[in-house]
Amino acid sequence: MFEFLINKLKAHPRKIVFTEGTDARILEASARLLSGTFLTPVLVGNPDAISAAAEDAGFNIRGAEIIDPENFAEVDKMIATLVELRKGKMDEAQCRKVLKQGNYFGTMLVKMGYADALLGGATYSTADTVRPALQIIKTKPGSKIVSSCFILVRPSATGDREVLAMGDCAINIKPSEDELVEIALETASTARMFGMDPKVAFLSYSTLGSGKGEDVDKMRNAFTKAHAAAPELAMEGELQFDAAVSPRVAHTKCPDSSVAGHANTFIFPDINAGNIGYKICQRMGSFDAYGPILQGLNAPINDLSRGCNAQEVYSMAIITAGLVEE
DSSP: OHHHHHHHHHHSOEEEEESOTTOHHHHHHHHHHHTSSSEEEEEESOHHHHHHHHHHHTOOOTTOEEEOGGGOTTHHHHHHHHHHHTTTTOOHHHHHHHTTSHHHHHHHHHHTTSOSEEEEOSSSOHHHHHHHIIIIIOBOTTOOSOEEEEEEEEEOTTSSEEEEEEEOSSSOSSOOHHHHHHHHHHHHHHHHHTTOOOEEEEEOSSSTTSSOSHHHHHHHHHHHHHHHHOTTSEEEEEEOHHHHHOHHHHHHHOTTOSSTTOOOEEEOSSHHHHHHHHHHHHHHSOOEEEEEEEESBSSOEEEOOTTOOHHHHHHHHHHHHHTSOO
């Protein structure tokens, strides 16, 4: 999977903002990225402090761009742009104040074209990453919500890698039918960006009418709407998980489905099921889990866990930059 993304980035090198420029994990990942030629780190913070932190930790960040919110040459232009974006909600003084924060300043660097993507959250909450993204980057045309998916990867028996996509496991607590449609289409799009051929299963405790209830109806109706919106996309619903992934079970429960038994992209009915599901795969199925990958925004903005390590920062940087549309 990463070979696919790195080759994509080599063909179209990108710049990615790290909003916490002095963090040792960010610096280690940046040094590793700089050893390649496909992704340039843009570190937000005081240049002297960042350079000192890198030197103390023994990381070579020569070649990285360092931008200081306190001494940015085009700060007046940035403030004016933010005032326009937040018209009626934030005045000039408020905009000037929030742009001293790395999350807002970094998001504006993406908005104004100084960088292609952003990765933050090593030291602050998901909300502090998502809030400026929603206020500044906003949802792309046709999207009404921001959603998320996880990409799960493990070696397969053939020596290749098994890659799955799961959504929404982190953002929307109880999505409606229409929101599930959007989550499904966005998750399939994300899967394609990782080189997958998405086969989408709308998951339930029922398979094609075997069970009854409002939750079953929601998933069945969401599938019907999604199929109408994107008839070219391989999808099925509603499906129990075993029918979605096991050819033997699918042959018994839904023999006429081309997706059942072969699904690789899973849409969960709510965040409870999604969060539990991906973590079962991660902890008991020996999958590496990458995400949450935010979907529906006008530019790739992603969030790190505060417990992340440098390897996870490196991997998520490649994933985030790889989502930039050519």
